[in-house]
Amino acid sequence: MPERSDDELSLACPAPLIGTERVLLAHGGGGLLTHRLIEQVLAPPLSSTALDARHDGGLIALAFGVRLAMTTDSYVVRPLFFPGGDIGSLAINGTVNDLAMCGARPLGLSVGLILEEGFAVEDLRRIVASMARSARAIPVDVVTGDTKVVERGKGDGIFINSAGIGLVREGVDIRPSQVRPGDAVLLSGDLGRHGIAVLAAREGLSFETTIESDCAPLLAPVSALLDAGLKIHCLRDLTRGGLATALVEIAESASVSIEIDEGRVPVCEDVGGACELLGFDPLYLANEGRFVAFLPADEAGRAVEVLRLLDPAMPAVHIGDVGSPSEPPVVMRTRYGGRRVVDMLSGEQLPRIC
């Protein structure tokens, strides 16, 4: 576990110091350096109410009380195909999941492809078929698209951007700043399958049983929670940077503290074993089918029931609670009774995981 370093402290510094003249791989890791790139270089010039909310999607108000959510993600995962998914299923599910995290049902997706000269048309067909299958399963339409090709050696096979728009459900107001002391933190399932599955496929590692990515659409569990009338304050899917980074980001946005209980955080045996062997921490591993939900503590039990009823294989757990602001903002009670500071992902754990 990283100690708080000078790096972390400099976050509080008002000077626009990204700390480097050149973009590093870790600027795309979803952790501290990504955060700093966004806060110091990208977001200030482009500032808007929607962007400044630092939510998984931007909200746009129309007439008649209609609210739209818009989100975008580019997918650069390597390898393109891995147990449990591929870049095509990621590109559809990942973007729809970001809409779900805003309490929105998808209205349509756009798909932008950047292909490298020489990419196999057969692989492209496989990827497009996977996108089509994933979109039908949700269901959502791809309504528009674009294709560019760059010279050999100027790309890497295929990059996919998908953007999505969705209709925010009436009456819901789900965003980081809604989180408050007294909220419970729910985790929708076990951690780390996606990160380990992609790593294993990339490095040719094999474990006793094949670990499959958790890549999955999250619209149904979110809809189930909202249909049950639960007062969800915030949702966040646990992609790059993992659970740890998501909790720190939300605690900082909402000016609260979060305490979670290590013993309650589910990690399957295979993933746990792989982490021990390879020196990874499951709190920082990427997931593509897991989310945290913040809601009033007295509704946590019912929320867990709703999720377990929907999918008994997805062991939703009440992993912690929100308190008043404190330093450090996120702490984990360890199995052995200690307290461990939980920081954002520092550096790059697994490049190009999504």
Add this chain to the structure above:
Amino acid sequence: MPERSDDELSLACPAPLIGTERVLLAHGGGGLLTHRLIEQVLAPPLSSTALDARHDGGLIALAFGVRLAMTTDSYVVRPLFFPGGDIGSLAINGTVNDLAMCGARPLGLSVGLILEEGFAVEDLRRIVASMARSARAIPVDVVTGDTKVVERGKGDGIFINSAGIGLVREGVDIRPSQVRPGDAVLLSGDLGRHGIAVLAAREGLSFETTIESDCAPLLAPVSALLDAGLKIHCLRDLTRGGLATALVEIAESASVSIEIDEGRVPVCEDVGGACELLGFDPLYLANEGRFVAFLPADEAGRAVEVLRLLDPAMPAVHIGDVGSPSEPPVVMRTRYGGRRVVDMLSGEQLPRIC
């Protein structure tokens, strides 16, 4: 001018023959091979009503008669900075222009960056500042974003995807299939500046005067046409593939023929000279601030007036007319009284022009 070849004829062939096992640069050129990649590989599995309309953006119907347009484009232009614009201004204007071509006012944009490890943060700051300036000028908000980083040698500095959503104006129905015999074809200004400006910057060519890209937002001229109550049937901005490709695509979508008059197509002296010198045809050059409009012939005169009043520097011209279906679908009367078949761009003229 390319003759109709076996290549063109094979378009009519029902077998899924893209004609190559590997992606070629020309599949991104916006011409015939792009068309074939879309029609044979990308679009069939992802088929939806919106996508099948082959419009610059996909249309989505909401309640209360509200219609949204959604569009996406990835930008891979080289060099990143060129006279009259840069990849940042392109990424904002290009996407908003696609919304304008649907008769929509922008509600919000998403921006997805794919950075190469080692890219200069200073260049990134310049590009983001340019995006911010362009967005404010329209005005439109960037409501959400994403950043990925790929290893050195796996990208090319920066690629930008921007997607946009817009609100389609009440009462308008602008799309290729609305074009009908008797329509006039209006061109909003002179051709080819963007293509030549980027080429000159890339190759270090200098002409007597610097040719600047025409990169510009097209929302204002489209709004002026619609505010004037003109019955616009279709709009198309003339990016990759140029005027020629746009006309062929629209003629095929609408099952009509189009005849244009070479003598009326404006090309400025510098661009004309550069084309002669370098062997380019202005009909195929990319533009980033020009569009064609299709509307009833008896409204063409007023439309030209409206556009000239808005911007006297943009010499809008009635360049041709729509007729009943015929083969070939698009023909140009030459300056010398001949008739020339106008085909889609065949092969790749200038890679990575946007």
